[in-house]
Amino acid sequence: MGDDLLISGNPDLKVISTLATDFYRAQNADLPAVDLTINMEAEFNDIPLNWEYYKRSTSGASLFVSKYQQAYRTLMAEYHNSDQLPLFVFYSDSFPHIDTRTSDFAKKVIKEQGYIIRNFAYYKWNSEVSCTSIWQNRFINSMLKQISLNNTDPLNSKEVEYIKNKLRTFSEPINSTLKEKDDFEIKDFFPVVDDKTLSLYLRLKDERDVIFDNLPAGYKRLYSIAFDLAYRLYILRKTNKEDPKGIAIIDEIDLHLHPSLEQEVLARLKKTFPSIQFIVSTHSPMVLSNLKVKDTGNMIYKMHADENTPNALPNLYGVDYSAAVYDFMGTPYADNEVKEEIEAILRLSRRGKSELVEKRKEELKSMVSEEQYMDIISKINIQLAEDKY
Secondary structure (H helix, E strand, O other): OOOOOOOOOOOOOOOOOOOHHHOOOOOOOOOOOOEEEEEEEEEEOOEEEEEEEEEEOOOOOOOOHHHOHHHHHHHHHHHHHHOOOOEEEEEOOOOOOOEOOOOHHHHHHHHOOOOOOHHHHHOOOOOOOEOHHHHHHHHHHHHHHHHHOOOOOHHHHHHHHHHHHHHHHHHOOOOHHHHOOOOOOEEEEEEEEEOOEEEEEEEEOOOOEEEHHHOOHHHHHHHHHHHHHHHHHHHHHOOOOOOOOEEEEEOOOOOOOOHHHHHHHHHHHHHHOOOEEEEEOOOOHHHHOOOOOOOOOOOOEEOOOOOOOOEEOOOOOOOOHHHHHHHHOOOOOOOHHHHHHHHHHHHHHHOOOHHHHHHHHHHHHHHOOHHHHHHHHHHHHHHHHHHOO
C-alpha cells in the first residue's frame, strides 16, 4: 500500500480481517467454504471504486491486498486532491447501551483542544459499542473552554456551535402537529460539574433541563446517533465548507420509538445530514410508509432469511398502516373476526343471500384497508367460481 496509510498516527485503527465463523458452511458439509469473496462497487466524489474483499479459509491466511489495492490508492488520491474523506459508521441494535472502553490515545485526543486528528473520525466506527461518552466529554470540555475564554477562541466556538446546530436541527419535528406535542425539542446545551463528574444537560424548548443520559430510551438512542454522526462529520470536515459524503448503517432504526417519531425519523436524518447515505433496517410499517421512493433515489428492500438476494418493494409512501403490515411485510391476517366475516360471506353467497352478503362485506370493509378488502373479495370470488365446477 506504500506509505500513504489512512491509519497513520492512530494506534486504534487497524485493518480488520474475518473470523473463522464468517466462512459459509453448507448444512450437510463437513468443512467450510475454501474462501470468502465479496465484490464491491462505490463512488466517492463521482469517482468509481471497484474492489474485492478476498480471503482463504486456511489457518493464518491473510487478506489479498492486491484485490483492493487499486481502489484504495484511487480513494487516497482523491483525498489529496479534494481534501475530503468519506464517513463510514455502523450503529447496531444494542447502540448506545454498550459503552466503549476509551483507549489512552482516545483520552488524549478528547482532552486536547484544536483540530482532532482526522482519522479519529473512524474510531470504533464498525463496533457494537457506543462512543457517546467520548463525544460528550469532548463537547463538555469544549463548552467549558468557550465559557472561560468568552468565545475568544474561534476554532473552539466553531466546534461547539456546529454540534449544537446539528442536534437542534435533528430534534426539531418536521410534522407541524408534532411540533406542538414534542416534549424533547432541544433549545440549548450546558455542562454541569459536580464532585468531579461532568454531566451534559439539554435545555428543552419548554424550558425543562434534562441530563442527556436520562432521556427516554427512544430519544436517547436517536440523539446519541445524531451526536455521534455530528462529531465524526465535524472531524472529517476540518476546514471544508461542506460536510463530507459517506455511509451510515443503522440496525433497527425504529427501536424504542413512539409511532410519531417512527414516522419522521428518516426525514429528520436526511434533513440534518443531507450528504450521508443511510442504510437502515426496520420492522416498522410507520417507517416504511413515510419514506418516499419515487423520484428520490430511495429504495426499500425486503429479504427473507433463506434468500440470497433482496426484493425491491414498490413505493409505500402514504400507504396506511394495515396495508403496510399485511400486504408488504407479509404479516398474516391475525383477526379471527376477519376470518369469520370471510367464512360468512362464502356461506351466505352459496345460499343466495345477496342482501346479507352485502352487509357482511360492509362489515369486512370496515375492518381492513381498501387494498386488503379488494384482495380478499377477489379471492372469495375465485373460490365461489371454483364451486360451480
